[in-house]
Amino acid sequence: MIEWANAVLQGILLGGLYALFAAGLSLIFGVMRLVNIAHGDLIVLAAYLGLSTSVTLGVHPFVALLIVLPLMAAVGYALQRGLLNRTLGPDILPPLLVTFGLSVIIQNALLEGYTADPQKLSAGPLETASIPLGELSVGVMPLLTFGIAVAVIAGLQWIFYATGLGRGFRAVSDNQEIAQLMGLNKAHVFGLAMALALAVTAIAGILLGIRTSFDPSIGGGRLIFGFEAVIIGGLGSLWGTLAGGVILGVAQTVGAKIDPGWQLLAGHIAFLLVLAVRPNGLFPRVEH
Amino acid sequence: MSDPVVSRATRTSRIAVVVALLALIVLAAAPWWAGRADMRLMSEIFLYLSLASLWNLMAGYAGLVSVGQQAFVGFGGYMLFALTVFGGLHPIAAILLAGLLASALSVPIASLIFRLKGAYFAIGTWVVAEVFRLSFAQISALGGGSGSSLPVGIVRSLASSRSGREALTYWLALGAAAVVILSVYLFLRSQRGLALTAIRDSEVAASGLGINIWRTKLEVYVVTSALTAIIGGLIFLQKLRISPDAAFSINDWTAFVIFIVVIGGIGTLEGPIIGTIIFFALREFLADFGTIYLMVLGLVAIIVMLKAPKGVWGLVRDRFDLELFPLSYRVRLDQDRKKT
Numbered sequence: 001m002i003e004w005a006n007a008v009l010q011g012i013l014l015g016g017l018y019a020l021f022a023a024g025l026s027l028i029f030g031v032m033r034l035v036n037i038a039h040g041d042l043i044v045l046a047a048y049l050g051l052s053t054s055v056t057l058g059v060h061p062f063v064a065l066l067i068v069l070p071l072m073a074a075v076g077y078a079l080q081r082g083l084l085n086r087t088l089g090p091d092i093l094p095p096l097l098v099t100f101g102l103s104v105i106i107q108n109a110l111l112e113g114y115t116a117d118p119q120k121l122s123a124g125p126l127e128t129a130s131i132p133l134g135e136l137s138v139g140v141m142p143l144l145t146f147g148i149a150v151a152v153i154a155g156l157q158w159i160f161y162a163t164g165l166g167r168g169f170r171a172v173s174d175n176q177e178i179a180q181l182m183g184l185n186k187a188h189v190f191g192l193a194m195a196l197a198l199a200v201t202a203i204a205g206i207l208l209g210i211r212t213s214f215d216p217s218i219g220g221g222r223l224i225f226g227f228e229a230v231i232i233g234g235l236g237s238l239w240g241t242l243a244g245g246v247i248l249g250v251a252q253t254v255g256a257k258i259d260p261g262w263q264l265l266a267g268h269i270a271f272l273l274v275l276a277v278r279p280n281g282l283f284p285r286v287e288h
Numbered sequence: 289m290s291d292p293v294v295s296r297a298t299r300t301s302r303i304a305v306v307v308a309l310l311a312l313i314v315l316a317a318a319p320w321w322a323g324r325a326d327m328r329l330m331s332e333i334f335l336y337l338s339l340a341s342l343w344n345l346m347a348g349y350a351g352l353v354s355v356g357q358q359a360f361v362g363f364g365g366y367m368l369f370a371l372t373v374f375g376g377l378h379p380i381a382a383i384l385l386a387g388l389l390a391s392a393l394s395v396p397i398a399s400l401i402f403r404l405k406g407a408y409f410a411i412g413t414w415v416v417a418e419v420f421r422l423s424f425a426q427i428s429a430l431g432g433g434s435g436s437s438l439p440v441g442i443v444r445s446l447a448s449s450r451s452g453r454e455a456l457t458y459w460l461a462l463g464a465a466a467v468v469i470l471s472v473y474l475f476l477r478s479q480r481g482l483a484l485t486a487i488r489d490s491e492v493a494a495s496g497l498g499i500n501i502w503r504t505k506l507e508v509y510v511v512t513s514a515l516t517a518i519i520g521g522l523i524f525l526q527k528l529r530i531s532p533d534a535a536f537s538i539n540d541w542t543a544f545v546i547f548i549v550v551i552g553g554i555g556t557l558e559g560p561i562i563g564t565i566i567f568f569a570l571r572e573f574l575a576d577f578g579t580i581y582l583m584v585l586g587l588v589a590i591i592v593m594l595k596a597p598k599g600v601w602g603l604v605r606d607r608f609d610l611e612l613f614p615l616s617y618r619v620r621l622d623q624d625r626k627k628t
Contacts, residue, residue, distance in 0.1 A: 035407030037355070086594055092406040096353055097550055097593050104543055104586035108579040220538065224418060227411045231404070265422040268415055272400060275412075279403040 002135050004257065009136060011253035015246030016146030017211065020204035021226030022233070022241035023153055024197035030236050031169045031193040032088060034095050038103035040223030042198060045106055046072050046205025047214050051119055061121040061206050069202040076198030080191040088190070103219065110216035121209035145207050149245070152200055153238050159196070160238070169193055221264075228271040234281025243283055247274075296477075296614040304612040315462055319455040327458045331526055333568055334465035338519045339541065340548040340560035341465075342512045345472050347546075348555035349484050350508040351491075353406070356413025358542050359420045360390050360513045362535030364520025366424050369530055372442045374429070379446055380460070383521030390517030394510045402502065402509075414538070421536035435531025443528060457526055464522055468515055473557055473613050475511075480504065481615075488555070539582075550589045553599025557613040562601045 021043060028034050036042075046068055053064035083102075087094035129140040160166040168189045171179040180186055208214060208222070225248060233244030248267050255266020274282065318327055339357070346352040367386030371377045377385065401412040425433040447453045475481050483504050486494040495501055520541075524530050534540070544567065552563020567585075574581040596603055604610060 035411070037407075037410070083590075083594075091597075092351075093347070093353060093554065094593050094597065096407050096410055097546065098590050100355065100543070100546060101586040101590040101593070104539075105583050105590075108582045108586070112579045112583075220414070224411065224415055227408070228415065231408065235408075261422075261426055265419065265426075268419045268422070271415060272419070275400050275403060 004254070006136050007253045007257040008250055009138065010142065011250030012246050013138070013142035013146045013249070014253060015229075015242070015249030016142075016149030017204065017207055017245070018225050018229045018248050019149045019242040019245030020145075020152060020200060020207065021222055022229035022245055023149075023156060023238065024200045024204070025223075025226045026230050026233075026236070026238060026241050027156060027197045027200070028193055029230070031173050032190050034084065034088065035099070036084075036197075037096065037099040037223065038106055038219075039099075039201070039226060040221065041103045041106040041110075041219030042072070042075075042201050043205045043208060043222045044214055044216060044219045045110065046198075046202040047121065047209035048110055048114055048119070048205075048216075049202075050121055050206045050209055051114075054121060061123055061210055065202065065206050068206060069199050072198040072202035072205075073195040076194040076196075076201075077191040079198075080194035081187060084194065085187050085190055103223075107216050107219055114216065116215055116217070118213040118215045119209070120213040121206065123210045127210065141210060145211065148203065148207065149242065152203060153242050156196075156200070157238050165192065225267070228267065231281055232271060232274045234284035237281075237283050240281060240283035244281070247282075292619050294617055294619050296617055298611060298614060298618065300610050301612060301614040312462075312466060316459065318458060318462075319451070324454060327454060328526070329568075331458050331461035333564060334461040335519055335523050335526075336544065336548065336567070337560060337564045338465045338468040339516065339545045340552070340564055341468050341472050341557070342516050342519070343542075343545045344549045344554060344557075344560050345475070346508060346512050348549065348559070349476065349481075349488055350505050351488060352505060352509060353410045354413040355410045355538065355542050355546070356415070356417035357512075357516055357545065358536045358538055358540070359413070359417035360394075360516040361520035361523065361541040362417075362420055362424065362532070363390055363393070364517030364522075365524030365527075365530050365535045366430060367517065368521040368524055369430060369436065369438060373439060379442060379525055383518055383525065386521045387514040387518040391510050391514035394513035395506070397513075398506050398509045402505070417536055417538070421532045424535065425532040431531065433532060435529065435534070438525075438528045438530075446525075457522070460522055460525070464519060468519070469557070469561075471511075471515070473615075476557070476615055480507065484508065544585075547585045547589045549599075551592050551599055553601030553605075554597075556598065556601050556605070557615065558605075558611075559599050559601045562604075563599065566600065 021040075025036065025039050028036060049068045049071060050061050050064045053059070053067050054061050057064070079102075083098065084095065087098045123141065126144075127141055130137045131140060131143070158166075160169060168179070168184050169192075171182065171184055172186055172189050176186055179189075229241050229244035229248050231244070232247050233240030233242070247270060251270035252263050252267040255269075256263035258266070315330070318330060322330065339361070343354070343357055346354055346357075364383065364386045367389060368379060368382050371382035371385055372379055375382065397416055401409060401416060404412040424430060430436055443453065447456050476484065483494065483499045486497065486499060487501055487504060491501055520535075524535070527534075548563035548567045549560050550563070551566055552561065553559030570585070571581070574584060592599055598605075
């Protein structure tokens with residue numbers, strides 16, 4: 001019994017990481033209806049940037065975030081203004097196929113630069129520290145990851161609904177032409193949205209790298225987890241992605257408890273079940 | 289002035305038919321003029337051409353952009369192994385049955401993932417492919433995660449001599465490509481194809497004309513799934529060895545196929561043919577560079593998508609008004625026709 005409770009608890013905490021994968025996807029879809037197939041590879045790119053920074057400067061991965069986060073945000077802004085803005089339009093093919101090409105390019109560039117050897121970010125004693133909780137014990141790192149995820153989503157929610165920047169996001173999301181008439185530069189707003197999304201991706205990448213080993217090929221899998229969390233939670237809802245991440249995380253850890261080979265399969269099945277029963281996700285944003 | 293004439297065929301398209309038939313005869317005779325390595329390469333080209341034509345039908349005409357067709361390639365491959373080893377079927381019968389099973393399987397899958405729109409549909413197909421990969425990796429009778437080889441007895445049942453087997457698998461690949469291209473062409477020429485083109489151009493207008501969009505897309509999905517599984521069976525009949533990672537590889541069976549179609553020209557029948565030729569030519573020159581080759585492909589695809597969304601064939605067609613597969617209608621006055 002206690003083992004199952006432990007599996008569920010670990011799953012909930014793992015869900016925080018998946019919510020971070022999902023938040024960036026959800027954000028850019030919400031603002032510009034873009035689904036970025038390269039999202040997972042950008043998470044892995046952030047993990048590698050964290051690795052290079054923490055190794056060359058000899059600093060903790062969290063300190064490396066001070067460099068990686070602005071760097072990824074800059075990459076996001078440049079990517080959006082230089083490439084992705086040109087693909088947006090009524091046709092869904094260009095953004096899809098361009099980000100797919102981007103995914104292949106990032107993956108192979110990482111392979112060329114860092115080889116296929118698995119790498120890991122070292123967070124020192126933090127990795128093994130734990131807090132006793134009744135008969136269970138909770139790792140500090142998973143707890144911290146979950147806390148960061150909640151804080152990031154709360155922060156995004158605040159930006160979206162309480163700042164001028166967020167008002168710009170919502171305006172272009174609702175009606176691009178009228179937002180332009182009101183003096184918003186669409187291309188710039190989209191650039192900022194992508195910058196923000198990749199800043200979140202930077203956090204997700206560093207936390208991923210501390211949690212498990214990574215190699216250039218795992219981006220696709222991370223994209224799928226993020227995507228499943230978005231759909232389970234309901235499109236357009238930021239808190240929904242956290243719920244989706246938690247459900248996916250619990251399905252995976254409980255599946256792994258039943259049979260180690262079932263970990264990923266159980267997560268996918270949970271996703272397909274939600275799709276069958278509640279196609280709009282569990283917590284869809286109310287349409288106005 | 290005389291009455292206008294509506295025709296689909298052009299002089300170019302009539303010449304193309306003759307050239308295609310001659311090419312088919314020359315290619316069918318390859319076992320008598322080509323070496324072993326050349327025949328293997330040509331078989332691979334034909335199978336990629338088939339996958340590209342099928343993906344193009346889905347993405348370019350039905351708007352179903354899938355990044356999960358490896359699900360059906362791998363399924364076809366695994367069914368070839370399962371039905372011959374455990375069902376005792378002849379390999380060719382097993383491959384055909386695999387197509388039938390894939391079409392049956394694709395209906396419930398479609399009923400789930402058709403709920404996702406556009407790009408989300410794409411990632412949904414990828415999830416399905418992952419479910420396939422993880423499920424087949426669980427089946428220990430088929431070698432689990434490490435895979436298995438096709439037993440010698442089954443390979444021998446194709447033909448007793450090695451050269452006989454090689455000729456047979458080559459003909460199967462060539463025949464498959466010819467059948468796939470012809471079926472896609474006939475499908476697009478039919479009333480259903482017209483409905484599909486209408487949906488591609490405007491879903492709202494098409495449904496206003498009484499076209500059942502969901503049903504038309506489902507038909508395309510089911511047919512391409514079945515044919516993709518058959519091609520998958522043929523691919524692994526060539527390879528004789530299967531493993532979950534090879535069978536459900538997104539790079540091999542989807543990324544390459546997408547690059548072929550995008551570079552050649554999406555939404556045209558000629559595009560996948562041109563794309564396949566370019567893809568294999570690039571591979572011959574750049575394959576030694578491995579990762580660089582893939583980066584170049586990705587870059588070329590992005591540039592094509594941004595600068596020439598209709599691909600290489602689109603450029604050719606716009607410049608010279610060519611159409612090898614006569615799909616569009618041309619209206620001409622009789623006088624014009626005499627001039628040409």
